Amino acid sequence: MNYQFPEGFWWGSAASGPQTEGVFEGDGKAQNIWDFWYEEKPEKFFNGVGPDKTSRFYKKYQEDIQLMKETGHNSFRTSIQWSRLIPDPETGAVNPKAVAFYNDVIDGLLANRIEPFFNLYHFDMPMTMQEKGGWLNREVVDQYVFYAKTCFELFGDRVKKWFTHNEPIVPVEGGYLYGWHYPDEVNLKHGVQVAYHEALASAKAIEVYHSMDLDGEIGIVLNLTPTYPRDEQNKADVEAARLVDGLFNRSFLDPAVKGHFPEDIVNWVKENDLMPVTTPEDLKTIAENTIDLLGVNYYQPRRVKTKESPVEIAGNTILPEDFYDVYDMPGKKMNPYRGWEIYEKGIYDTLVNLKENYGNIRCYISENGMGVEGEERFVNAEGMIEDDYRIEFVTDHLKWVHQAIQEGSQVQGYHMWTCMDNWSWLNAYKNRYGFIAVDLDNEAKRTIKKSGYWFKALTENNGFN
Numbered sequence: 001m002n003y004q005f006p007e008g009f010w011w012g013s014a015a016s017g018p019q020t021e022g023v024f025e026g027d028g029k030a031q032n033i034w035d036f037w038y039e040e041k042p043e044k045f046f047n048g049v050g051p052d053k054t055s056r057f058y059k060k061y062q063e064d065i066q067l068m069k070e071t072g073h074n075s076f077r078t079s080i081q082w083s084r085l086i087p088d089p090e091t092g093a094v095n096p097k098a099v100a101f102y103n104d105v106i107d108g109l110l111a112n113r114i115e116p117f118f119n120l121y122h123f124d125m126p127m128t129m130q131e132k133g134g135w136l137n138r139e140v141v142d143q144y145v146f147y148a149k150t151c152f153e154l155f156g157d158r159v160k161k162w163f164t165h166n167e168p169i170v171p172v173e174g175g176y177l178y179g180w181h182y183p184d185e186v187n188l189k190h191g192v193q194v195a196y197h198e199a200l201a202s203a204k205a206i207e208v209y210h211s212m213d214l215d216g217e218i219g220i221v222l223n224l225t226p227t228y229p230r231d232e233q234n235k236a237d238v239e240a241a242r243l244v245d246g247l248f249n250r251s252f253l254d255p256a257v258k259g260h261f262p263e264d265i266v267n268w269v270k271e272n273d274l275m276p277v278t279t280p281e282d283l284k285t286i287a288e289n290t291i292d293l294l295g296v297n298y299y300q301p302r303r304v305k306t307k308e309s310p311v312e313i314a315g316n317t318i319l320p321e322d323f324y325d326v327y328d329m330p331g332k333k334m335n336p337y338r339g340w341e342i343y344e345k346g347i348y349d350t351l352v353n354l355k356e357n358y359g360n361i362r363c364y365i366s367e368n369g370m371g372v373e374g375e376e377r378f379v380n381a382e383g384m385i386e387d388d389y390r391i392e393f394v395t396d397h398l399k400w401v402h403q404a405i406q407e408g409s410q411v412q413g414y415h416m417w418t419c420m421d422n423w424s425w426l427n428a429y430k431n432r433y434g435f436i437a438v439d440l441d442n443e444a445k446r447t448i449k450k451s452g453y454w455f456k457a458l459t460e461n462n463g464f465n
Contacts, residue, residue: 002465003398003399003402004462005402005405007462009413009414009462010075010364010412010413011072011458012077012416013076013077013415013416013417013419014076014077014117014415015057015079015422016079016122016123016124017078017081017084017122017124018032018081018123019054019425020057020078020423021057021058021084022053022055022056022057022058023035023051024059027098028087029084030083030084030087030127031083032051032081032126033124033126033127034425035050035052037182038052046426046427046430047428047429049423049440055420055422056443056444057078058101061104061105061108062108063446064420066112067419067420067452068112068114069112069114071435071436071452071456072456073114073419074115075117075413076115076116076117077116077117077119077295077415078105078116078118079118079119079120079122079166080102080118080119081098082120082126082144082147083124083126084101085098085102085147085151086126089126089143089146089147099154103154106155106159117159117161117163117415119165120151120163120165120205121144121166121168122166123166123167123170123171123181125140129143134183138197141204144201144204144205145201145204148164149208149212152209152214159216160215160216160217162218163218163366164202164219165220166221166295166297167222167223167297168195168198168199168252169223169248169251169252172191172192172194172195173191176190181425186319187317188274188317188318188319188320189273192269192274192275192276195251195252195276196276196277196278199255199286200286202220202256203285203286203289206218206290207288210289219294219295220294220295221295221297221366222249222256222295222296223298224296224298224350225248225302225346226249226302227248227249227303229241229305230304230305230327230329231305234306236306237305237306240304240306240323240324240325241304241324243264243268243320244304244320245302246262246264247265247268248302248320250265253358255286256290257294257358258290258358259289259290260283260286272318274318293362294361294362295366295367296350296364296366296411297365297366299367299368300340301343303327303329304324305325305326305327306324306325307322308325335371335372338370338431342370342393344396348401351404351411352407352409355404355409355410360409360410362410363409363411363412364411364412365411367415367416368394368397369394369416369417370393371424371431372387372389372431373430373431386449387449387450388450391450391454394416394455398464416433419434419435420434420435420436420437420446421434434449435449435451435452435455436449
């Protein structure tokens with residue numbers, strides 16, 4: 001079968017500032033929560049590799065843009081680092097070295113006919129803001145809006161695709177529930193307040209963007225993880241799946257697209273004494289400033305059953321898992337390195353849900369990818385990694401994206417995570433995701449993998465057989 005994609009489809013990859021840029025003496029960047037946490041607890045990071053040792057994009061961006069061209073990109077998403085652009089929020093002064101760097105990246109991409117997609121927040125709270133409570137503090141929302149406006153003013157003449165947050169549920173999960181992001185608390189009430197402030201910050205940034213004379217569009221990137229009940233016929237399983245979908249998907253999707261939080265989740269939050277501090281003005285802002293475009297990150301599904309294991313709630317440590325159990329479905333296909341299920345149809349189910357329940361909003365697949373440990377095992381005689389498993393993974397997902405398009409989904413593109421192997425927070429370089437290999441022991445030398453050459457052929461044909 002011939003899988004052709006619509007004309008103008010966005011082909012490319014996604015990355016982020018904190019995971020690729022690195023930290024260099026004299027670059028003017030201030031600390032963010034990752035720089036700080038690594039300084040405090042380097043042992044938490046796989047092989048002790050911290051954010052200063054990321055893929056050196058800050059120095060190698062010109063080479064990397066050429067590699068993007070060689071691997072068939074017509075678009076590329078990264079993020080601006082708040083702590084790089086505005087190192088001292090008290091003064092609000094921009095760092096001229098950061099401005100020069102981001103301008104060079106934007107101009108280099110455009111000169112190579114690669115459209116820049118820029119995200120504003122990718123888990124990298126400046127430490128000065130975290131000391132005030134980070135997203136817990138309403139004042140930080142206003143600081144973020146100032147930062148967003150600064151980005152639009154500096155770069156909005158050329159960047160026409162903006163995103164307020166990447167995966168805003170992750171700072172909630174990682175920072176306030178499960179301990180894989182700083183500040184490493186277990187406090188769901190704080191997590192709910194953080195989620196609320198993230199949604200508000202997004203709406204406020206959208207309001208500012210739309211008030212400016214810029215002819216681009218702005219949205220948000222959400223990791224939409226379809227949630228399947230163990231048994232579709234079992235009412236308790238279906239209810240558990242509905243709650244999980246509400247907490248992890250709809251809690252951000254609904255305010256972003258519909259302008260309000262889902263009623264069932266608001267009720268659940270009230271019942272469990274987890275209500276955040278809100279104001280009528282803020283809720284009006286959220287209602288009136290919905291997104292133009294949605295980025296959809298899809299990696300794996302969630303499978304859920306009704307709560308069958310005993311719950312011990314000690315003090316105020318209520319967790320979402322106190323209300324459901326994970327269903328370990330027999331026979332599922334797995335990525336053994338990452339411990340994630342591979343379920344290609346989930347990407348289609350997500351797109352169908354957006355079509356049927358969210359006004360068929362214009363969207364694109366902003367991340368999808370496969371992390372594999374020890375890829376050096378697959379190096380051939382020419383020194384190239386033969387990552388056929390990645391080619392198969394992307395192909396199998398794209399078949400379902402194509403099916404959704406045939407059925408009327410307004411999905412506009414596909415970005416793989418990621419361009420060149422990058423640093424993955426506490427996991428550092430444990431799993432590799434890129435079209436391009438990065439040799440950490442050799443000045444972060446780049447080598448295109450087999451998947452990179454394959455992607456070039458795919459994008460030149462705007463499809464595959």
